[in-house]
Amino acid sequence: MNKPRLLSRRPTSIHRHLAGVGAFITGVVGGLFLLVLVGVSLQASRSQVLEQSDAVGRVLASNLTASVVFQDPVTAAELLGGLATVDDVVAADLILPDGTQFAAYRRSLPDEAAIQSLYLMNIAVPVRLEAEQLATLHIQVDLWPVYQQLIWIAGVALVLWLLGMVAAYALSRAFNASITEPLSDLADMMSEVTEREDYAQRFHYDAQNELGSLVDAFNEMLERIGDREQRLRQMILDLEEARDQAEAAARSKSSFLANMSHEIRTPMNGVMGMIALLKQGEMSAQQKAYFETIERSADALLLIIDDILDFTKIEAGRLELSAAPFNIRESLSSIEALFAEPAAQKGLSLAVTVESSVPQRVAGDPGRIRQILLNLIGNAVKFTEEGDVAVAVGLTGSVASRYLRFTVTDTGPGIHLDDQSRIFGEFYQADVSLTRAHGGTGLGLAITKQLVELMAGKLGFESTWGEGARFWVELPLIVVEGDDPGARDASSHEPIAPAKEAARLERLTNPTASASAPVTDATRYPLAGTYDLSVLVAEDSEVNQFIMRELLAKWGLEISIAANGKEALEMFQSLEFDLILMDIQMPEMDGLEATRHIRALQLEQEVCPDCVIVGLSAHAMSGDRERYMSEGMMDYLTKPVRTEELRAVLDSCLARKRGAN
Numbered sequence: 001m002n003k004p005r006l007l008s009r010r011p012t013s014i015h016r017h018l019a020g021v022g023a024f025i026t027g028v029v030g031g032l033f034l035l036v037l038v039g040v041s042l043q044a045s046r047s048q049v050l051e052q053s054d055a056v057g058r059v060l061a062s063n064l065t066a067s068v069v070f071q072d073p074v075t076a077a078e079l080l081g082g083l084a085t086v087d088d089v090v091a092a093d094l095i096l097p098d099g100t101q102f103a104a105y106r107r108s109l110p111d112e113a114a115i116q117s118l119y120l121m122n123i124a125v126p127v128r129l130e131a132e133q134l135a136t137l138h139i140q141v142d143l144w145p146v147y148q149q150l151i152w153i154a155g156v157a158l159v160l161w162l163l164g165m166v167a168a169y170a171l172s173r174a175f176n177a178s179i180t181e182p183l184s185d186l187a188d189m190m191s192e193v194t195e196r197e198d199y200a201q202r203f204h205y206d207a208q209n210e211l212g213s214l215v216d217a218f219n220e221m222l223e224r225i226g227d228r229e230q231r232l233r234q235m236i237l238d239l240e241e242a243r244d245q246a247e248a249a250a251r252s253k254s255s256f257l258a259n260m261s262h263e264i265r266t267p268m269n270g271v272m273g274m275i276a277l278l279k280q281g282e283m284s285a286q287q288k289a290y291f292e293t294i295e296r297s298a299d300a301l302l303l304i305i306d307d308i309l310d311f312t313k314i315e316a317g318r319l320e321l322s323a324a325p326f327n328i329r330e331s332l333s334s335i336e337a338l339f340a341e342p343a344a345q346k347g348l349s350l351a352v353t354v355e356s357s358v359p360q361r362v363a364g365d366p367g368r369i370r371q372i373l374l375n376l377i378g379n380a381v382k383f384t385e386e387g388d389v390a391v392a393v394g395l396t397g398s399v400a401s402r403y404l405r406f407t408v409t410d411t412g413p414g415i416h417l418d419d420q421s422r423i424f425g426e427f428y429q430a431d432v433s434l435t436r437a438h439g440g441t442g443l444g445l446a447i448t449k450q451l452v453e454l455m456a457g458k459l460g461f462e463s464t465w466g467e468g469a470r471f472w473v474e475l476p477l478i479v480v481e482g483d484d485p486g487a488r489d490a491s492s493h494e495p496i497a498p499a500k501e502a503a504r505l506e507r508l509t510n511p512t513a514s515a516s517a518p519v520t521d522a523t524r525y526p527l528a529g530t531y532d533l534s535v536l537v538a539e540d541s542e543v544n545q546f547i548m549r550e551l552l553a554k555w556g557l558e559i560s561i562a563a564n565g566k567e568a569l570e571m572f573q574s575l576e577f578d579l580i581l582m583d584i585q586m587p588e589m590d591g592l593e594a595t596r597h598i599r600a601l602q603l604e605q606e607v608c609p610d611c612v613i614v615g616l617s618a619h620a621m622s623g624d625r626e627r628y629m630s631e632g633m634m635d636y637l638t639k640p641v642r643t644e645e646l647r648a649v650l651d652s653c654l655a656r657k658r659g660a661n
Contacts, residue, residue: 030160088143091139120143348389351390362477371451393406407473
């Protein structure tokens with residue numbers, strides 16, 4: 001830490017400013033005081049002269065009464081001549097009532113012009129005999145000596161005022177130095193701290209006053225800023241380290257996903273290749289149905305892997321877009337044909353409208369544009385239960401910057417206001433409950449948004465909860481000039497294979513049926529050992545229903561199927577079961593809620609009290625088993641269900657039944 005800064009004795013701007021303020025205040029107050037003093041002196045001197053002259057005039061008027069009565073102007077003139085002894089009187093006139101002059105007096109002056117009317121004052125004194133006014137005595141008084149004295153007093157006052165201001169300035173500088181100099185030094189230190197960002201400095205001031213409190217607060221502020229600066233620098237270092245780790249993790253994730261894609265695709269290729277080979281040979285209808293189920297499930301799995309890889313490539317900046325010419329109208333017609341049957345199966349009206357201004361051939365990445373439209377239209381068909389889905393294509397923007405605008409409008413449930421800000425987030429799904437009716441990875445809109453941004457386009461939506469939604473995409477329009485019949489049209493070479501496109505369409509419009517189960521009879525060849533048990537399977541997936549039915553039928557079990565928790569609850573109330581295999585995530589009513597209702601019926605109404613419930617779920621996170629067991633389930637199996645684990649549950653259930661009997 002640096003040594004405390006010592007006070008310096010040098011004039012500063014604030015020092016001069018405060019001294020000037022003190023001198024100014026003193027000058028204003030002193031000037032006002034002197035001005036009042038001069039004014040009062042003027043008024044007093046003037047009043048004194050006039051009063052003296054008026055008194056002399058009254059005495060003289062009394063003496064002039066006899067002269068006027070006896071018509072003796074000579075005597076009156078002699079009496080007026082007595083005014084020569086009064087210095088301030090310069091003239092006098094005795095005027096009769098008819099306006100004639102009876103007698104007069106004039107002082108002989110060396111310079112008659114020196115007496116100006118500005119300094120003369122006329123005093124009129126009546127000459128009376130009892131109540132009768134005989135004449136009027138007019139006396140002219142010279143006030144110049146009064147003003148002359150006032151000028152001299154004002155000059156002295158001005159000198160005193162100037163001396164007072166100088167003295168006030170000097171005294172202010174002397175007395176304010178103890179305050180202004182520390183403030184100046186404090187300002188210098190603040191500038192130095194700001195310039196050098198050295199918060200280890202401290203200011204030293206010992207006096208216990210307001211300035212001392214200011215210095216203490218300043219030192220404390222420096223200490224806190226210094227501490228915060230250290231923590232901020234450490235935070236920056238931690239953030240940089242975290243950023244480096246995150247970038248390394250992102251690189252590792254991309255590498256991991258790429259490697260895992262290869263590792264997953266390798267055995268999947270073997271599975272799908274062997275399925276294709278086996279399907280070429282002779283097999284029973286049931287075996288053929290099994291292999292078709294495996295094949296379609298494998299297609300759905302590969303599509304999920306493709307979505308994850310697309311997202312990873314975009315995130316890593318390694319996704320490359322092509323710029324090939326293609327026929328936009330033919331591409332839209334093929335997309336409309338793809339969705340026509342799924343929309344018709346749900347009773348929806350699907351309409352694709354292309355404005356006449358849209359050019360026939362444009363340039364871009366037809367596969368990725370097709371992927372964007374498949375995602376948007378697929379979501380519209382998937383989430384709309386009744387009404388219509390409308391696709392409109394037109395142009396927007398200025399002449400210099402034209403965009404191809406795609407609009408997909410549906411009459412589905414819309415998007416809740418709370419979900420609208422996150423709808424394009426990766427892995428985000430508006431409904432994450434155990435009763436959600438629509439599956440998916442939550443990557444469709446995230447990939448769509450990033451693809452649109454890579455194409456320098458725009459993506460948005462408008463939606464009101466309960467009134468449907470409208471998604472729109474604007475992509476820069478690049479018109480292909482000319483129409484060469486021999487040119488290769490990229491729209492006729494879509495990068496998505498027909499089989500994969502069919503699987504993608506099925507997963508987009510109806511994810512729960514993306515690998516729908518075939519309708520076959522149960523196997524006629526049961527496995528070794530049979531179980532005298534009545535089993536209810538509550539499962540919404542047709543494939544999983546098919547698999548569980550086939551597995552359980554081979555052990556000679558009596559099987560009932562419920563598509564959701566609500567159906568399972570109704571069947572439990574009307575039929576007797578020894579075992580319920582309860583899926584956790586189902587529409588309308590999930591497995592946990594159905595289990596709670598069933599347990600309540602068993603405890604309160606003794607409905608089938610010996611029936612046990614075993615959970616089924618694809619979730620295998622830590623704590624899931626304990627959670628499901630706490631809801632009243634006897635056991636919990638993860639999907640895909642292994643034969644050995646299922647048989648152990650059946651053995652336990654059969655032993656429980658025999659023990660109860």
